Amino acid sequence: MKQALLISPKKIEIQEVPDLKATSLKDNEILLNIKKIGICGSDIHTYHGKHPSAIYPLIQGHEYAGIVVAVGKKVTSVKPGMKATGRPQIVCGTCNPCKKGQYNICHNLKVEGFQANGVARDYFIIPEDRVVVVPDKINLDHAAMIEPVAVAAHATKRPRDMAGKNVVVSGAGTIGNLIAQFALLRGAKKVVITDVSDFRLKTAQKCGIKYVINVSKNSLENQLHEIFGSEGYQVAFECAGVESSIRNLMTTIEKGSDIIIVGVHAKDPAINMEELGEHELYLIGSLMYLHEDYLEAVHELSSKKIKLEPLITNHFSFKDYALAYQFIDQNKDRSMKVMIDL
Ligand SMILES: [Zn+2]
Ligand SMILES: [Zn+2]
The missing domain is CATH 3.40.50.720 (NAD(P)-binding Rossmann-like Domain)
Structure with a gap:
């Protein structure tokens, strides 16, 4: 499979790496085939080396939609073939905010695409507690925007x-x-x-x-x-x-x-x-979201109460990941959400 690695600020390399395989899934894990990745303001800060807490080298991508390829033995909420996205927050579960249910501000928070590797690759594995099912009526472009809606x-x-x-x-x-x-x-x-x-x-x-x-x-x-x-x-x-x-x-x-x-x-x-x-x-x-915010985002998008179409202004193919950033730099006033199609 291919992955886009941000080696250092402004240096993205598309690499060929071994496929993630269904056989390596843990009981609670889901293998996704990534189809869409949205680029957001925080990604642009990271690309320029101006994000306060991003690590390098880094696989970016935290706004995404994919198709479920395989699920672990104990997964019940999704099946292969379904559309899905996921919350990119890796939390400790033991700090005081986590114990109070405010895991979005976990003391040990790692966000995929910033302090942990994100989804800018053909396949990605997430645990079931962070997966969000995307109903059929939400298309993949809109599904990749569930994150900013949340x-x-x-x-x-x-x-x-x-x-x-x-x-x-x-x-x-x-x-x-x-x-x-x-x-x-x-x-x-x-x-x-x-x-x-x-x-x-x-x-x-x-x-x-x-x-x-x-x-x-x-x-x-x-x-x-x-x-x-x-x-x-x-x-x-x-x-x-x-x-x-x-x-x-x-x-x-x-x-x-x-x-x-x-x-x-x-x-x-x-x-x-x-x-x-x-x-x-x-x-x-205000920082990011809780799982219930993702579910509310899905609900409002399903009932078409939030308009996304005018926001998606450009599409780039995966091989042109670096070009997408250059385009954004040169068209700050003419672009909104730039989408990577895999
Ligand atoms: Zn974002
Ligand atoms: Zn915590």
Whole structure:
């Protein structure tokens, strides 16, 4: 089988390695034939050597869909021939967060594609507790996006309350877009998404997010006032991962409100502590997801409540893995989700 190895930043090699075989499966394991891999912002940080905790050499890939080839003796939830994906979190099960059920923030968390090898290869083995069955009506491209949809499902459960509240999402990449869609599903009143790219904002509108603001062209404060009037907004999601984004949110959000931190900040931002203290703001973290978030993602995709089609902008074949990254670098403002087809 083939695998794509990121030897060091910006150096991907497609290698021929021995096949993973059904005969080597443990009782609880599943052998998947990988069909689709999505490339996301975190992968791009890793590719450039800017991810805070990725190891090298590394097989990337954590957003994926495949077909079950074989299952271990004790596996009951999937059968060969079924479509499936998996949660890429390797957790210890014994630390305090794990014991409390918050295994997404396990003290010993290893994420496949970052601190452990991921799925950028023809075959991959996962244990049954991390497999997620994909119903027939979800196609393989969409199935490979269950992971970012689960990120959005989880992040939108982090505010203390969101129903009936006005919401601002800063950053209209795939995650910001999906969070805005989920916020509407969870009963937010008006949802505004902001970005510096008209392409990403247009994509958001195609996904049903009505209110968009290009912060490079218009004053955020004035635009927010036009949309929310004196109501203001009470929940924000920081999905851009840049200092100006978190600072703008802290300045414009209603006092006493919630700001959820979702973006990966490659550079540590400076924030205004006086604003944080005197406005009694809640800065709330959000990391990845729990299994139930994957199941909710599958449910919402099955009932077509989340729109993915406008988000998938490009496809590359497996042999062109490195080209896909070069394309993303050169087309930052014209590409959203880039998919690798195996
Ligand atoms: Zn991702
Ligand atoms: Zn743990």
